Amino acid sequence: MPGPDDAIVLENVCKSFGDFNVLNGISLTVKKGSITVLLGPSGTGKSVLLRILVGLMRPDSGRVFVGQQDIAQLDDKRSRDRKTLFEVRRKFGMLFQDGALFDDITVFENVAFPMRMHTKMSEDEIRAKVSDKLARVGLPHAVDKYPSELSGGMRKRVAFARAIALEPEIVLCDEPSSGLDPVMSATLDELIMEMHRTLGLCFIVISHDTAEALTIADTIGMLASGKLVHYGPRADLEHECHPALRQFFDRETEGPIKVV
Ligand SMILES: Nc1ncnc2c1ncn2[C@@H]1O[C@H](COP(=O)(O)OP(=O)(O)OP(=O)(O)O)[C@@H](O)[C@H]1O
Numbered sequence: 001m002p003g004p005d006d007a008i009v010l011e012n013v014c015k016s017f018g019d020f021n022v023l024n025g026i027s028l029t030v031k032k033g034s035i036t037v038l039l040g041p042s043g044t045g046k047s048v049l050l051r052i053l054v055g056l057m058r059p060d061s062g063r064v065f066v067g068q069q070d071i072a073q074l075d076d077k078r079s080r081d082r083k084t085l086f087e088v089r090r091k092f093g094m095l096f097q098d099g100a101l102f103d104d105i106t107v108f109e110n111v112a113f114p115m116r117m118h119t120k121m122s123e124d125e126i127r128a129k130v131s132d133k134l135a136r137v138g139l140p141h142a143v144d145k146y147p148s149e150l151s152g153g154m155r156k157r158v159a160f161a162r163a164i165a166l167e168p169e170i171v172l173c174d175e176p177s178s179g180l181d182p183v184m185s186a187t188l189d190e191l192i193m194e195m196h197r198t199l200g201l202c203f204i205v206i207s208h209d210t211a212e213a214l215t216i217a218d219t220i221g222m223l224a225s226g227k228l229v230h231y232g233p234r235a236d237l238e239h240e241c242h243p244a245l246r247q248f249f250d251r252e253t254e255g256p257i258k259v260v
């Protein structure tokens with residue numbers, strides 16, 4: 001059961017697709033106001049895990065606490081679950097791996113979308129908040145553009161602005177730095193740390209970038225072969241490091257992670 005300082009608690013979460021056990025008993029606790037980076041090779045279920053956290057996908061078994069609420073078996077097709085899921089999702093900002101912007105509305109409307117969906121803010125407030133968030137990601141002049149007019153990196157930054165639009169309790173970022181040049185990637189890392197420092201937001205960041213993990217994380221986890229093979233404070237890496245994590249940091253082709 002979660003304690004008062006816990007933002008998220010997973011207990012023995014399992015998820016399979018057909019015969020393929022993607023997640024095989026994942027248990028972890030994310031503290032409120034922490035920055036957790038989850039590393040892991042491609043195809044190990046990192047994005048699946050994020051979808052389970054916001055109730056977009058249900059695990060086969062296990063418990064998924066967001067605060068005190070277990071959302072594991074809530075189904076938004078059932079009317080009695082829908083309200084609870086809506087309230088739980090309100091706590092999250094989500095940056096999907098592919099950005100998941102709405103292509104038929106402008107950048108402004110994309111970032112304003114969660115505000116219109118979840119709040120009763122006035123048009124002036126919305127305008128001010130959208131401008132602030134777009135300025136923070138370095139895109140103050142993109143408001144009237146459509147996503148199709150932007151580069152991949154710019155789309156990613158708009159998606160990040162949308163994820164932090166409501167200054168949610170927990171921001172889930174699926175590979176925020178992929179597709180960004182090193183300078184923009186570092187800028188986004190700084191923004192994550194600033195939002196964390198000034199607003200106390202909790203971030204769960206999926207990344208392949210070990211340098212990013214060492215820069216921003218207070219907790220580092222590693223998913224491999226369906227298991228959480230490492231999970232703990234960044235400082236612990238000096239004492240213990242699972243071979244899969246070591247292989248990641250050392251960019252070795254030989255090791256427990258096999259290239260198939
Ligand atoms: N809806 C689905 N139906 C069937 N299989 C799925 C579904 N979603 C994910 N998978 C499978 O689950 C596995 C894990 O996918 P996931 O997208 O979570 O990987 P990942 O760790 O995020 O990889 P990457 O680093 O490449 O983004 C993959 O083999 C994928 O094909």
Ligand SMILES: [Mg+2]
Nearest residue numbers: 046047097174
């Ligand atoms: Mg993924």
